[in-house]
Amino acid sequence: GINERTFLAIKPDGCQRRLVGEIIRRFERKGFHLVAMKMMQASETLLKEHYLALRDKPFYGRLVKYMSSGPVVAMVWQGLNVVKTARVMLGETNPADSLPGTIRGDFCVDISRNVIHGSDSFESAQREISLWFQPEELVCWQGASESWIYE
Numbered sequence: 001g002i003n004e005r006t007f008l009a010i011k012p013d014g015c016q017r018r019l020v021g022e023i024i025r026r027f028e029r030k031g032f033h034l035v036a037m038k039m040m041q042a043s044e045t046l047l048k049e050h051y052l053a054l055r056d057k058p059f060y061g062r063l064v065k066y067m068s069s070g071p072v073v074a075m076v077w078q079g080l081n082v083v084k085t086a087r088v089m090l091g092e093t094n095p096a097d098s099l100p101g102t103i104r105g106d107f108c109v110d111i112s113r114n115v116i117h118g119s120d121s122f123e124s125a126q127r128e129i130s131l132w133f134q135p136e137e138l139v140c141w142q143g144a145s146e147s148w149i150y151e
Ligand SMILES: Nc1ncnc2c1ncn2[C@@H]1O[C@H](COP(=O)(O)OP(=O)(O)OP(=O)(O)O)[C@@H](O)[C@H]1O
Pocket: 054, 059, 063, 092, 093, 111, 112, 113, 114, 116, 117, 118, 119, 120
C-alpha cells in the first residue's frame, strides 16, 4: 500500500562492521521515510519471540544467541510498497544468492552473518513492529506532501 511500514534490523555483524550509515543512506536515497529507530541490545526473550516461526530449525539456538551477542539497530521505514522493496534491496537470505547492488550481495558472504533483517510480509511487519516498538516511539509521517521526496 501507499503508506505501509516495514521492520528492519541491522544485525550485530552489521553494527560491528560500521554499516549502519551505509544502510540508512540506501533507504533514505530510495525515497522511504524513517519513522522509528533505536540501537539496543535485544534480549533472548524478544529474539525467541521474533524468530518463533523458525523454532524447529537446527540453527534457531545459534541464531538467537548471535542476535543477542551485540547491539542491533531496530528501525521502522514507511513508504509505497516498502515491505517488498526492502526485501529486494536486502537481497536473498543466503548472500551467495544475492546480486551485487543488494545489501547482502555487496557486504557479506555468510548466511548466519547476513547484516540485516527485513520483514517478509505485511503481516510479519505489523507483528514485528509491535514486538520491537511501543506505538509512541513511531513518528507520524504525513504522506500528503509526497512531492518533496523527488525535489
Ligand atoms: N541455513 C541457515 N544457517 C544459518 N542461519 C540461517 C540459515 N537459514 C537462515 N538463517 C538465519 O536466520 C535468519 C532468518 O531466516 P529466514 O529463513 O527467516 O530468512 P530471511 O527472512 O531472509 O531473514 P531475515 O528474517 O533475517 O530477514 C536469516 O536471516 C539467517 O540469518
